[in-house]
Amino acid sequence: xxxxxxxxxxxxxxDVARYAGVSxxxxxxxxxxxxRKVAESYRQRVIEAARELGYTPNLPAQAMAxxxxxxxxxxVSLIADPYFSAMAAEIMKQAEAVGLHxxxxxxxxxxxxELDLVRVLRGQQPRxxxxxxxxxxxxxxxxxxxxxxxxxxxxxxxxxxxxxxxxPFETVDFDNxxxxxxxxxxxxxxxxxxxxxxxxxxxxxxxxxxxxxFLDGLIEEGVTDAADHVHHPEFSWKGARExxxxxxxxxxxxxxxxFAVTDDMALGALAGLRERGLRIPEDIGVAGFxxxxxxxxxxxxxxxxxxxxxxxxxxxxxxxITPDRDLTRRPAPxxxxxxxxxxxx
Amino acid sequence: xxxxxxxxxxxxxxDVARYAGVSxxxxxxxxxxxxRKVAESYRQRVIEAARELGYTPNLPAQAMAxxxxxxxxxxVSLIADPYFSAMAAEIMKQAEAVGLHxxxxxxxxxxxxELDLVRVLRGQQPRxxxxxxxxxxxxxxxxxxxxxxxxxxxxxxxxxxxxxxxxPFETVDFDNxxxxxxxxxxxxxxxxxxxxxxxxxxxxxxxxxxxxxFLDGLIEEGVTDAADHVHHPEFSWKGARExxxxxxxxxxxxxxxxFAVTDDMALGALAGLRERGLRIPEDIGVAGFxxxxxxxxxxxxxxxxxxxxxxxxxxxxxxxITPDRDLTRRPAPxxxxxxxxxxxx
DNA sequence: TTGTATGCGTTATCAC
DNA sequence: GTGATAACGCATACAA
Numbered sequence: 125x126x127x128x129x130x131x132x133x134x135x136x137x138x139d140v141a142r143y144a145g146v147s148x149x150x151x152x153x154x155x156x157x158x159x160r161k162v163a164e165s166y167r168q169r170v171i172e173a174a175r176e177l178g179y180t181p182n183l184p185a186q187a188m189a190x191x192x193x194x195x196x197x198x199x200v201s202l203i204a205d206p207y208f209s210a211m212a213a214e215i216m217k218q219a220e221a222v223g224l225h226x227x228x229x230x231x232x233x234x235x236x237x238e239l240d241l242v243r244v245l246r247g248q249q250p251r252x253x254x255x256x257x258x259x260x261x262x263x264x265x266x267x268x269x270x271x272x273x274x275x276x277x278x279x280x281x282x283x284x285x286x287x288x289x290x291x292p293f294e295t296v297d298f299d300n301x302x303x304x305x306x307x308x309x310x311x312x313x314x315x316x317x318x319x320x321x322x323x324x325x326x327x328x329x330x331x332x333x334x335x336x337x338f339l340d341g342l343i344e345e346g347v348t349d350a351a352d353h354v355h356h357p358e359f360s361w362k363g364a365r366e367x368x369x370x371x372x373x374x375x376x377x378x379x380x381x382x383f384a385v386t387d388d389m390a391l392g393a394l395a396g397l398r399e400r401g402l403r404i405p406e407d408i409g410v411a412g413f414x415x416x417x418x419x420x421x422x423x424x425x426x427x428x429x430x431x432x433x434x435x436x437x438x439x440x441x442x443x444x445i446t447p448d449r450d451l452t453r454r455p456a457p458x459x460x461x462x463x464x465x466x467x468x469x
Numbered sequence: 470x471x472x473x474x475x476x477x478x479x480x481x482x483x484d485v486a487r488y489a490g491v492s493x494x495x496x497x498x499x500x501x502x503x504x505r506k507v508a509e510s511y512r513q514r515v516i517e518a519a520r521e522l523g524y525t526p527n528l529p530a531q532a533m534a535x536x537x538x539x540x541x542x543x544x545v546s547l548i549a550d551p552y553f554s555a556m557a558a559e560i561m562k563q564a565e566a567v568g569l570h571x572x573x574x575x576x577x578x579x580x581x582x583e584l585d586l587v588r589v590l591r592g593q594q595p596r597x598x599x600x601x602x603x604x605x606x607x608x609x610x611x612x613x614x615x616x617x618x619x620x621x622x623x624x625x626x627x628x629x630x631x632x633x634x635x636x637p638f639e640t641v642d643f644d645n646x647x648x649x650x651x652x653x654x655x656x657x658x659x660x661x662x663x664x665x666x667x668x669x670x671x672x673x674x675x676x677x678x679x680x681x682x683f684l685d686g687l688i689e690e691g692v693t694d695a696a697d698h699v700h701h702p703e704f705s706w707k708g709a710r711e712x713x714x715x716x717x718x719x720x721x722x723x724x725x726x727x728f729a730v731t732d733d734m735a736l737g738a739l740a741g742l743r744e745r746g747l748r749i750p751e752d753i754g755v756a757g758f759x760x761x762x763x764x765x766x767x768x769x770x771x772x773x774x775x776x777x778x779x780x781x782x783x784x785x786x787x788x789x790i791t792p793d794r795d796l797t798r799r800p801a802p803x804x805x806x807x808x809x810x811x812x813x814x
Numbered sequence: 815t816t817g818t819a820t821g822c823g824t825t826a827t828c829a830c
Numbered sequence: 831g832t833g834a835t836a837a838c839g840c841a842t843a844c845a846a
Contacts, residue, residue, distance in 0.1 A: 148834095150832065182824070185822075204554050206549075244528075249479075278477050279478065491817090497840065498816090531841080534822060
């Protein structure tokens, strides 16, 4: 039989010290990395004792004693979304690389939840709070959120925004403009000139940059009426599909391509176009942005802009742990990847 | 200008109490849900003070004082995977519903990382540890992991396995056998009889159940040589694709269908089949398991077994917070969804 | 009902 | 180098 019925007390540093026959501070010094040195004989005894007893440091206690934890808090709008889950994975990996644990919370795009969560996360005493992705269902009480984050920052915490810049804090993002611009140029060069551009219904700077980058790219290639075909349906697969379905046959017929500011929307558009009887890519090309991995099985493979998540995550974590604010913006690379959905036109 | 240069001290309960002119325990009783009652006048003053000062409870301190936190720890093998991110999202949502915050860690399928992470998570003093998904790259030191989890359990923590049962702890899972069996029957009835079954190269009970369920279903429909076509390639998109590519033309030609134990593998197989020049579904049908949402854009839409994540997550969280072990297994529903990849044969 | 005193597990500041 | 001792912020048993 294992163990008594009632829950036992967890093994504490005190238990280890007693077992090893040293003082508790000494045990602390050997087990939880202090700068101070400890005699080798003691060191061995303590380590052995900890192993035998199955000691694990009580993190809340450490956090309280140290006044800071080895945790970073990550707030994402969605997690069951290939883009955000990839982002979260990469941020966690980078955090892990510098010895930080990650605590994730999900806002579900609800601004009030976001505020609540920031409050809770602040209570965790994390080293930093990273907010990734925005776009709300309900109108945000921005001032309250900013206040909350300022309080956190005032007590030594760091705030980093990823792929959003709607709040007055440090932000890291992809080079949305350049990526979209380059995509537009490459597409224009292979014959796509009449392009429908689908932006985001909710105003998001990153998405606006993608729209503008794409238009600039077209203009550089001599497309004069580029801006005539920009629309902002609801920011989702569904929104893009429905918008496409709302177009007339004549409008659809004259288009060479649909560019949407995310792969998700591009696929919504693609679904809508098919429902309208158009063949992709024979009748019309489709392009997106993000290069979501799980779309490798979509046929035709989707032309898109690949974003360097790794670099972005690294930069985000770097800023999260670097005390001095380095305000130089170094956007993470984003570059076009032409695939089967946009053969030469 | 906002704030002085140096980091300020966070607002504590003591600050609030002093500001409101009451004792610290009284403030505690008002703000952090005690059973005790507090005079309405005091209550108002405390709440107001907390609001004005921007007080947030220091969670580590609460955890230490209470001896337990309001956190549950979730350990998943991957997060940038549509299946696991959907699972994680659902578990977080259910945890949230009962007032628990979730801390996620990712093992990356490395057994040694899993052991380390369990140790760290244990240090967080979570209410429960949920382990979801298995399948290791390296051979696990199972005993060490079990010991670690037992220690945690002995101190009052709860351990719940989700969709895995390789360890001696409570487990919740889908009804893999029934789902696959039902799928096989429905497919057999519409003419699919020569079926290639792709199981998992790494031995996972859930996957084995899917294989067996599928075979049982075929047998019930009178397919006699069902078991002749079971193979276990590497447990991934890549593994499935490569296995299909390794078949001879003759072998491929006589097949009616490929069933893989996950959608991911099914799509790998589908990619491989196409590379071999087969049309889906005209030449051969394909079916998977999991019904991953992000595959809605795959053409043809994939026949699969839908799994009820919501129910599973609810059950997992329920077990994570319910002290008495209820050992009755109630697998979460899983039922076939026939789509375009398997028209009547 | 309210306040006082104590303890949670750890780190940090000091003497030794 | 090592060991007492005082924090850290909060909850609780107990006294008032």
